[in-house]
Amino acid sequence: MPLDTSTYALSLLRLDGRRWNELRRIHAQISTQAAADGSAYLEMGNTKVICTVSGPSEGRRGQGQGGEGGKARIEVEVNLAGFAGVERKKRARGDRRIAELQHTLTQAYTSTLLTHLYPHSTILITLHILSLDGSLLAATLNAATLALIDAGIPMSNYLVACTAGSTSFEESDNADPLLDLNGQEEQELPFVTVGILGDGDKVSVLVMESRVQMSRLETMLVVAVDGCKRVREILDGVVREHGRNMVEGAVG
Amino acid sequence: MTSLKRSYVTDSSAPNLSSKVYVRSTRSGKVQKIVRELYLRQDIPCSSKLCSKCLSRAPTDYNNRVLPFVLSERPEGTKSAPQGHYVIPDTNAFISAMDLFEVESAFHDVIVLQTVLEEVKNRSLPLYHRLISLTKSEDKRFYVFFNEFRSETYVNREHGESINDRNDRAVRMAVKWYGEHLQEAVRMRSKSAKAPMIVMLSDDRDNLRKAKAEKLVAYSLRDYVSGLENATLLLDMITEGQEARQGKPEKSEMFYPEYYSLSKMLTGVKAGTMHQGIFNVSPYNYLEGSVHVSAFERSLLILGRENSNRAVSGDVIVVEILSKDQWKTPSTKIIEEETVNKDDNPDEEDGEAVITERERRALQEEVKRVHSKNVEGRSQPTARVVGVIKRNWRQYVGHIDRGSVKTSAKQSRAQQTVFLVPMDKRIPKIRVRTRQAGELLGKRVLVTIDSWDRDSRYPVGHFVRSLGELESKEAETEALLLEYDVQYRPFPKTVLDCLPSEGHDWKVPASVDDPGWKGRRDLRDLLVCSIDPPGCVDIDDALHARPLPNGNFEVGVHIADVSHFVKPNNAMDKEASMRGTTVYLVDKRIDMLPMLLGTDLCSLKPYVERYAFSVLWEITADADIVKSEFTKSVIRSREAFAYEQAQIRIDDKSQQDDLTKGIRTLMMLSKKLNKKRMDAGALNLASPEVRVEAESETSDPADVKVKKMLDTNSLVEEFMLLANISVARKIYEAFPQTALLRRHAAPPKTNFEELANQLQVKRGLELRTDSSKAVADSLDTCVDPSEPFFNTLIRIMATRCMMSAEYFCSGTQAYSEFRHYGLASEIYTHFTSPIRRYADLEAHRQLAAAIEYEQLDPSLHSKAKLEGICKNINVRHRNAQMAGRASVEYYVGQAxxxxxxxxxxxxxxxxxxxxxxxxxxxxxxxxxxxxxxxxxxxxxxxxxxxxxxxxxxxxxxxxxxxxxxxxxxxxxxxxxxxxxxxxxxxx
Known part of the structure; x- marks a missing residue:
């Protein structure tokens, strides 16, 4: 039997050897799918996501042709590959969790993107989850942000996200917060997903589905926001690197 | 199009990233492939106080604290390593000799590798927990080194290498690294000093050989222990290792059939051709076991040594049903191992047969009887054990069989094999090798079973420690506590640190503005009193009653507010949850909570103010509840009565004060409540209860008395039941998924068959069992006018047919299953004795959250955690009862x-x-x-x-x-x- 999260107290090391404040390895690329208007590939540890963006374009017929009130309409499609989890599973179309994920993403980007610039049009964000190992919402948000940047859709700042958890077995006064949970930690510990806009402290997405003591929530939020800022730097680096390549490519 | 491929070379984080891929099979038999990331790092400390380099970059927690370093600067030396040594044991060392590591006089400065910890957890969860608690003990200095995360000690599994070989290699790698690392650390301090020696312990010959080839210091457990002081004592505690067994020439004769493979059993169980259950041995006949499986209404019988195939009472086993012509009735004979196999030779010899001639004869008579009689409808299906899923071996208390000792001279240090006869008759004799046989004769001895191989008639075990002279009070009491797994050590310092610093001077704060008063109702002016057994010091409950202007009564049950002092998840709470209950022995009480709380601060002593948790009802004169209310409160008990005292006060017509009137009201209401409960079908069961009277000075038992039941006993009981039921309703309403309740399942009809038949045949009485009401009514008819005790006898026997009540978490059962059969209540919990039962403490916390007095701790929200707690307290509760009974039995014997x-x-x-x-x-x-x-x-x-x-x-x-x-x-x-x-x- 592999060890579980209770061994954290023995050594202050987590199940995969990280300390409490360390992110998993993040790897990201943009413009991976030439056929799409914008695309990105992102790995946070073993969670791997491909995102493509098409649009802004004229909405599909019969769907009210784009957004109302002179704003673009955002649609999100999430596709969880059957091989993504531990067990191979075919998910039904109406999977509740997926529907909820789509809804959260739609909400997040409707308020982040400058949708008023594209009245009567639709922006379609499609996400393919290739591998699943915790922090799914955070990874999809980060991937979508990159893909939207690649598509050139204006937004006020990066929307980046990260999870934070808490070692629940400890006495309430010295529970450590944990940054960026992997799949096993997510199953055993309470956690919150936080998305912030830019490098300030403005929280635009906050999802928590587990119970946790009020007193621990604040440290979890602080740690998550701090993690988001680090994620933003990494994503920013990816975007700038890509930009540099494009410029050099165009010149050379 | 951009490629998704990426080269690892340019990725700066790549060198410290690895992944772990392993395959596991799930319970349903599916195979899963699990992929995990591993972040390899170089800042995992060695935790030796000699090393300053590691200290500077050890991991910190959120508050920037570093875990203190564990391994001593000056570890103990041995003959070969006078400069001191650290020990790194291999997995098999822990598996085979955990007792040895727990010894206080040896095994300090031990490094537990992550690889080893994982393997131990894999092999045995109880051992894993023992190991974890060792790592927390301050004076043992055990350190868990996460070698799999340190890049220097991480080992990749090579192609074709078995996982065991890989783990062995990882252990050797860590040993090597530690040696080099410490050498370096010590050299930095001074050039001449010698670093502590790193000693690897393993019982695996192959591993030892490889370690020696790599020039590491490696010993087998036996060799290592031989070099220590008091080696003879410690040597006895080593398992008959594989080493020794391998050394023996292969025996041709196997006594027992081989077990089926695990996968074969699992498929069998799934297909319904085999059955899984817990093996139980009859207390009267050690050759007859039974196992209850869901597929059969009646228990399956397992007869004889060969069929029970090395299963020990309590093991989880898989059985195969025998053909119908071999079905039998349960034995009608008393067979005791002690008398049948008195003259067995403890040394294994070739002439040994599985079934001795005497045993065979005993069984044959059985068979004859079965064949000669018409036993239709009586015979039970029989089965044989084909495998063991889980051994539930624990430590057993017993004594050395005098007959098996060759030389009983005390000085003799010759190793010999002796039999240990366990106290528990259902456990077979255990073969133990010891060098101190002479000394152990006539003592209570604690041993564990190590193994039971096919070629051995009896299980093989090893000595753990001696408890003292047989029949001495200390040894017998300790034996009892060990046998029923009661935690009896004094409370550790961490627990005592959780007590209020004022100690016995603690008082309810005088000022009502004190935070302790927040949300509390001031009930100090109520005429509260407590009624308990004589000499009771941990007073959990107190009562009051007073008439209301509208003709109804206000009745209050006030329970000690233990949850005010014991906060969730601190060391005291953890200790209490582990102990689960206070255990009452005849001359001793093993407390769940430290004395200061149990007998003073929480105890609702008379004449002083105490915090309480009160349940207040408005009750009509017909004992119907109009409304109920729960509140934290402050009370002042006016008097602590013993049952008899209270009875006298009630009966004494001259007493007309308000307190006495209150008790009379309570008495009147309790009789009505009792009547209602009986009408609803509550059972009035009986168990033989006696009290041992001790001489006051020597506390030697002097006389035995049967406990008397007074009206005041049932007065208290009625209101406690009422409080428990009211609280159960309230917490279930507030937390439908996670309320901690207590249920008593209806017994299956077959349980009563035998008794009903006996009554029918012998007395022409009918025992109806379709509902608890029917049982209660028909038990009332079971009377013999000439013999008043007859009814009690039947009640005692009926009680034994019942299921035992259990704690559970409300989310795990359907509402209809909540029923408490014996009390005929739809819902029930324990609330009224938080000083002595952990379940009540949890109920207090839930109720406090339900009335929004405080926030509920997350552990009480989690179904999984509560289930764990329930499981533990159910076991503890049962053990405490049995220990109490055994103690009475022992004292009756002494009297x-x-x-x-x-x-x-x-x-x-x-x-x-x-x-x-x-x-x-x-x-x-x-x-x-x-x-x-x-x-x-x-x-x-x-x-x-x-x-x-x-x-x-x-x-x-x-x-x-x-x-x-x-x-x-x-x-x-x-x-x-x-x-x-x-x-x-x-x-």
Missing amino acids: LKGRVCDEEGFVMKIFSNGFVVFVPKFGIESAIKLRDLAVPEPESTLDYENYILTISGSKNAKVELFQKVKVRISDVQEESTGKRKIKLGLL
Whole structure:
């Protein structure tokens, strides 16, 4: 039997050897799918996501042709590959969790993107989850942000996200917060997903589905926001690197 | 198009990233492939106080604290390493000799590798927990080194390498690294100093050989321990290792059939051709076991040594049903191992057969009887054990069989094999190798079972420690506590640190503005009193009643507010949750909470103010509840009565003060409540309860009295039941998924079959069992006008047919299953004794959250955690009861020591070679064997249909079930053990 999260107290090391404040390895690329208007590939540890963006374009017929009130309409499609989890599973179309994920993403980007610039049009964000190992919402948000940047859709700042958890077995006064949970930690510990806009402290997405003591929530939020800022730097680096390549490519 | 491929070379984080891929199979038999990331790093400390480099970059927690370093600067030396040494044990060392590591005098500065910890967890969860608690002990200095995360010690599994070989290699790698690392650390301090030696311990020969080839210091456990001080004592604690067993020439003869493979059993169980259950051995006949499986209404019988195939009572086993012509009725014979196999030789010899000639004869008689009689409808399916899923071996207390000791000279240090006869009759003799046989004779000894191989008739175990002289009070009490797994060590410092710093001077704050008063109601002016057994110091509950202007009554039950002092998840709470309950022995109480709380700060002592948790009802004169209310409060008890005292006060007409009137009101209401409960079908069961009176000075037992039931007993009981039910409703309403409740399942009909049949045949009485009401009513009719005790006897026997009540978490059962059968209540919990039961404490917390007094701790929100707690307290509760009973039994024995008296007894059970008699006066129950009645053993015929045993030959008598008999009670000293035992003889 592999060890579980209770061994954290023995050594202050987590199940995969990280300390409490360390992110998993993040790897990201943009413009991976030439056929799409914008695309990105992102790995946070073993969670791997491909995102493509098409649009802004004229909405599909019969769907009210784009957004109302002179704003673009955002649609999100999430596709969880059957091989993504531990067990191979075919998910039904109406999977509740997926529907909820789509809804959260739609909400997040409707308020982040400058949708008023594209009245009567639709922006379609499609996400393919290739591998699943915790922090799914955070990874999809980060991937979508990159893909939207690649598509050139204006937004006020990066929307980046990260999870934070808490070692629940400890006495309430010295529970450590944990940054960026992997799949096993997510199953055993309470956690919150936080998305912030830019490098300030403005929280635009906050999802928590587990119970946790009020007193621990604040440290979890602080740690998550701090993690988001680090994620933003990494994503920013990816975007700038890509930009540099494009410029050099165009010149050379 | 951009490629998704990426080269690892440019990725700066790549060198410290690895992944772990492993395959596991799930419970349903599916195989899963799990991929995990591993972040390899170089800042995992060695935790030696010698090393300053590691200290500077050790991991910190959120508050920037570093874990203190564990391994001592000056570890103990050995002959070969005078500069001191650290020990790194391999997995098999922990598995085979955990007791050894727990010894206080040796094994300090031990490094537990992550690889080893994982393997231990894989092999045995209990051992894993013991190991974890060792790492937390400050003076043992055990350190868990996460070698799999340190890049220097991480080992990749090579192609074709087995996982075991890989882990062994990882252990050696870590040993090597530690050696080099410490060398370096010490050299930095001073050039001349020598670093502590790193010693690897393993019982795996191959690993030892490889380690030596790599120039590491490696010993087998035995070799290592031989080099320590007091080696002889420690050597006994080592398991007969694989090493020794491999050394023996292969034996040709195998006594027991081989177990099936795990996958074969699992498929079998799934397909319904095999069954899984817990193996139980009959207390009267060690050759007869039974297992209850869901597919059969009746338990399956497992007869004989070969069929039970090395299963020990308590193991989870898989059985195969035998063909129908081998089905049998349960045994009607008393067979005790001690008498049948008295002369076995403990040394394994080739002539040994699985079934000795005597055993075979004993069983054959059984078969004859079965064939000669028409046993239709009576026979039970029989089965044989084909495998063991989980061993539930624990440590066993027993004594050394005198007959098995070759030289009993105390000085002799020769190793010899002896038999240990466990206290628990259902456990077979255990073969133990020891060098101190002479010393251990006549002592209570603790041993564990290590293994039971096919070529050995008895399980093989090793010595753990000696408890002291047989029959000495200390040894016997400790034996009891160990046998029932009661935690009896004094509370550790961490627990005592959680107590209020004021100690005994703690008082309810005088100022009502104090935070302690927040949300509390001031009930100090109520006339509250407590009624408890005489001499009770941990007073959990107090009561009051007063008339209301509208003609109704206000009744209050006030319970000690333990949850105010014991906060969730601190060390005290953890200790309490582990202990689960206070255990009451005749002369000793093993507390769940430290004395300061239990007998002072929480205890609702008279004349002082105390925090309480109150349940207040408005009750009509007909005992109907109008409304109920829960609140934290402050009370001042006016008087602490003993049951008898309260009874006298009630009966004394001259007492007309308000307090007495209150008690009279309570008495009046309780009688009505009781009537209602009985009408609803509550059972009035009985168990033999006696009280041992001790001489006040020596506390030696002097006399045995049957406990008296007074009206005041039932007064308190009624209101406690009422409070429990009210609280159960409230917390279930607030937390439908996670309320901690107590249920008592309805017993399956088959449980009563035997008793119903016996009553029908012997007395023409009918026992209806379709509902608890029917049972209660028909039990009331079971009377024998000439014998008042008959009814109690039947109630005792009926109680044994019941299921035991259990704690559970409300989300795990459907509402209809919540029912408490015995109390005929839809819903029930325990709330009224938080000082002595952990369940009540949890109920207090839930109720406090339900009335929004405080936030609920997350552990009480989690179904999984609560289930864990329930499981533990159920076991603890049962063990505490059994320990209490065993203690009474022991003291009854002591009280009767040297006396011979004639008493009345009742026949409870009939065997073909004996019968069981219950003596109400002393609450003892004992088998009378025919062999003991007269010499030579009288002939007997058993009329099983009519439960009559006719004895003829050297003594003539006829014994019937339920018959009243005169017995002579005496105590005898057993030859083989020197142990005193109560003996009954028929007059």
